[in-house]
Amino acid sequence: MRIAWLVVGVAAAGCVPRLYTDDAGGEGEPWAAPENRWPVGAPPEGLEGEGLEPGDVAVDVRGPDQFGDLTSLWQFHGRWILVDISTMWCSPCQDLAKGTEEVQREFESRGFTYLTLLHENVDNEPPSVDDLKYWATVPSFGDGPYDLITAPIVADPRGRSGSASAVRANTYPVVLLVGPDLRVVERVEPPTEERVIEVLEERLPPG
Numbered sequence: 001m002r003i004a005w006l007v008v009g010v011a012a013a014g015c016v017p018r019l020y021t022d023d024a025g026g027e028g029e030p031w032a033a034p035e036n037r038w039p040v041g042a043p044p045e046g047l048e049g050e051g052l053e054p055g056d057v058a059v060d061v062r063g064p065d066q067f068g069d070l071t072s073l074w075q076f077h078g079r080w081i082l083v084d085i086s087t088m089w090c091s092p093c094q095d096l097a098k099g100t101e102e103v104q105r106e107f108e109s110r111g112f113t114y115l116t117l118l119h120e121n122v123d124n125e126p127p128s129v130d131d132l133k134y135w136a137t138v139p140s141f142g143d144g145p146y147d148l149i150t151a152p153i154v155a156d157p158r159g160r161s162g163s164a165s166a167v168r169a170n171t172y173p174v175v176l177l178v179g180p181d182l183r184v185v186e187r188v189e190p191p192t193e194e195r196v197i198e199v200l201e202e203r204l205p206p207g
Helices: 091-097 100-110 129-135 193-203
Strands: 062-064 070-072 080-086 112-118 153-155 174-178 184-187
Touching (some): 080 091, 080 193, 091 193, 112 129, 174 193
Parallel strands (some): 112 153
Antiparallel strands (some): 062 070, 174 184
């Protein structure tokens, strides 16, 4: 049975959540490639994450994906990565997610991966694997031809692996373009599908 979307705190630029403490962790541990179905490009040895602001080496956000497998942002080294930081209760996040699969398919041949990081489910709780699987069905709620998101959807509960630091003014969604060297290239604003496509057309090499 499908659950109804709980929409709260909708602002012009996005959604404003309840405040919480950023409990980032995992810093200083040696990087190891997780076992999952996604591409793996090992980052350079000794690489250190700096943050999620433009110019920073992205922190290595890690969490379970919609298949229950551990997934790492850093495993996509060598690819362009669109990092979509969202929550399930956020209406603008839901709207953005409806275009995820279309964007992934359009730009995949240009060395691109669309990576969704979900902080909370509709009850403001850490997302479960079942929540991630449900989020993958969001395209079926839109007008497009796609029924399922096949790109990685990763749980980062309340930003505990570091992604909460990118959420300025506590507003969702946050969309970041990360380059093949894992350095944050640009914060996509406004965080809409139309602007995402414009930025990718400008930044990515020809297919």
